[in-house]
Amino acid sequence: MATTTLGVKLDDPTRERLKAAAQSIDRTPHWLIKQAIFNYLEKLESGATLLELDGSAARDNEDRGELAEDAGLQCFLDFAESIQPQSVLRAAITSAYRRPEQEVVPMLLEQARLTAPVAEATNKMAAAIAEKLRNQKSAGGRAGIVQGLLQEFSLSSQEGVALMCLAEALLRIPDKGTRDALIRDKISNGNWQPHLGNSPSLFVNAATWGLLLTGKLVATHNEAGLTSSLSRIIGRSGEPMIRKGVDMAMRLMGEQFVTGETIGEALANASRFEAKGFRYSYDMLGEAALTEHDAQKYLASYEQAIHSIGKASHGRGIYEGPGISIKLSALHPRYSRAQYERVMEELYPRLLSLTLLAKQYDIGLNIDAEEADRLELSLDLLERLCFEPQLTGWNGIGFVIQAYQKRCPYVIDYVIDLARRSRHRLMIRLVKGAYWDSEIKRAQVEGLEGYPVYTRKVYTDVSYIACARKLLAAPEVIYPQFATHNAHTLAAIYQIAGQNYYPGQYEFQCLHGMGEPLYEQVVGKVADGKLNRPCRVYAPVGTHETLLAYLVRRLLENGANTSFVNRIADHSISIQELVADPVSQIERMATQEGGFGLPHPRIPLPRDLYGAERANSSGIDMANEHRLGSLSSALLATAHNDWKAAPMLGCPAGA
Structure with missing residues (x-):
């Protein structure tokens, strides 16, 4: 339904009366x-006689004058009316959007600090889990091959970055010539020699020999030293063979992280782990819809x-x-704060229809987390959904919250309050976050005042434990779902939640292809040496064509040298170092650096991106309700100013 904004001009006393009256009824x-x-x-429409104020004629003349005056202000009035009113809890979320880490981290430390007995029990359990995980026989088949490759070619090495670039690009480059050019660029400059013989995996060693060989061949095939016959052989078969081999390797990695190409195939493939006690939440692969056709296709898929x-x-x-996880960006091509009314009028009915369908089958539906600038828009959709009369009494509504965002603790306060007000028990999946690189880059490109995420991973680990505590403290209105592959985080949650577990209290979650070895120690009976806690596998479903963005996030997560999944296989890292308490780590860092919550030294604020050379150009955060409110006030305050535009050259001064 189309809407129009009509401005109302009030004097200050009337405005204060209006505010006071509104506040009195909340x-x-x-x-x-x-x-x-x-x-x-x-x-008026019922024909009632209305008493008019004295002097109405004079007021009519005044109103007509104001109408003419306000005609040019309509765009500013429209913008002002689009600013969303906020409750105290919502305002707290917005205030923490890009708050300096020095202000946020000390508070998190106190919320995440474990008592001495709990900390000791956590460390003991985490060390036992990590030791068993490290010493167990390497996974066979595809899983072992992929993990071996990721371990050997870490993203901290030039070769790991080269493979990452290939993984990111080869699946979306349509023509062979460009793919071969990329292979020449990335493989020829790699130093593959040191990797020979380092891995116990025969496949990884064979892959390294291939990279060494093809790297040399591709690097030198146009140089004068090679014979014309060798050049002909490589020109005829070398690069296509390389392309085919690398393409197969990338697809192998993709298959490791995807449950099936269709939902039917995924359901069948999940049966093996379901028999062990695992649960599943399926995600139909595919990123943001770019057109309405895309949105309809994703809607039908869901x-x-x-x-x-x-x-x-x-x-x-x-x-x-x-259950199922859905991405709101897949349901509408303009899912952004700038299109608020369209989102509410066009996207929300689609979200509601999917939720009602999930309710019909009584399966959980989680709204996935996406980029930071969409968080508060998704909260508006969640609130509207929670108060739908058709969903009264149903507890299958789920929402995903990212611990690496500075707003995370305040979002949890809000969803707990929302659950109480709407009388739902909300399913809240707590994740660490998968868009870190793009959040940092976007803030720098747009010249914003700070980052929405922490610049150090250990801060995210502390945030996760602090936020997990909040969720566990509200069991009557929150069903916590803890998604982590970190042994210390897992053990801390187990200890904080207590030994008196009951079905429906909480669950762990892991990613398909990454977390099963860890959680095979968790799911199952205590008599069998397990922890008797449930785990749900996040299971992507889709073809190779829809795999790209998800695969890149998983490779970044696996290949980063700060990743638990990556470090567990590195025997040069002791078990105690691997399961170190993040609170203690931050305290040691503070002693060395002279302060708590200092940002990463190699990640300057966006304004300081160019160092002493010059300041970065500043932008306006168009997804921040407080910044939009300030902008609106400034526009209205200067709306009556006369502005003249004229050339700077060729005009007399003062003309």
């Missing part, structure tokens, strides 16, 4: 004005998946049965 002035208009219209998952659930319910 509403906004905007809401009160709308109610007054509706009430007046209803009386609908078909919910029908399939619902039938496979056999009435097990939201906790014991499988």
Whole structure:
């Protein structure tokens, strides 16, 4: 439904009266004005006699003058009316958007600090889990091959970066010539020699020989030293063979992290781990919709998946049965704060229809986390969904929150309050976050005041534990879902939650292809040496064509030298170092650096991106409600100013 904004000019005393009246009934002035208009219209339309104030003729003349004056202000008034009113809890979220880490981290430390007995039990459990994980026989088949490659070619090495670039690009380059050029560029400059014989995996060693050989061949095939016959052989078969081999390797990695190409195939493949006690949450691969056609395609894909998952659930319910995760950006091509009204009018009905379908089968539906600038928009959609009469009494609504965002603790305060107000028990998946690189880069490119995420991973680890505590403290309205592959984080949550576990209290989650070896120690009976805690596998579904962005995030997560998954296989790192308490780590860093919460020394604030050379150009955070409010006030305050535009050259001064 199309809308129009009509400005209302009030003197200061009237404005204060309006604000006071609105606050007395816990509403906004905007809401009160709308109610007054509706009430007046209803009386007029019903033929009621209305008492007019004295001097109405004079007021009419004044209103006509204001109308003419305000005609040029309409765009500013429209913008002002688009600023969303905020509750105290929502304002706290926005205030923490890009708050300096020195202000945030000390508070998190106190919330995440474990008592001495709990810390000791956590360390002991984490060390035992990590030791067993490190010493267990290497995974065979595809999983072992992929993990071997990722371990040998870490993203801290030039060769690892080269392979990462290939993985990121080869699946989306359509023509062979460009793919071969990329292979020449990335493989020929790699120093593959040191990797020979380092890995116990025969496949990895064979791959290294191939990279060494093809690297030399590709690097030198145009140089004068090679014979013409060798040049002909390589020109005829070398690069296509390399391309085929690398393409196969990348697809092998893709298959490691994807449950199946179709939802039916994924459900069948999941049966092996379901038999061990694992649960599943399926995600239909594919990133943001770029067109309405894309959005309709993703909507149909989600609908078909919910029908399939619902039938496979056999009435097990939201906790014991499988569920689905959906991306809001896949449901609308303009999912952004700038298109707020369109999102509410066009995207929300699609979200509601999917949620109602999930309710029909009683399977959980989680709204996935995405980029930071979409967080508060997604909270508006979540709140509207929670108050839908058709969803009253159903507890399958889920939401994902990222611990690497500085707003995370405040978002949790808000969703707990929302759950209480709407009388739902919300399913909250706590993740560490998978868009870190792009969040840092976007803030730098746009010249914003700070970063929405922490610049050091250990801060995220502390944030995760602090936020997990908040979730566990509200069991009557929150079903926590802890997604982590870190043994210390897992053990800390186990200890904080206590020994008196009951079904439906909470669950762990892991990514398909990454977390199963860790959680095979967790899922199962205590009598069998397990921890008797449930784990749900996040299971992507899709073809190679839809795999790219997800694969890149998983490779970044696996290949980073700060990753637990990567470090567990590195025997040069002791078990105690691997499971170190992040609170203690930050305290040691503070002693060395002279302060708590200092940002990463190699990640300057966006304004300092160019160092002493010059300041970075500054931008306006168009997804921050407080910045938008300040911008609106500034626009309205200067709306009556006369501005003249004229050439700077060729005009007399003062003309």
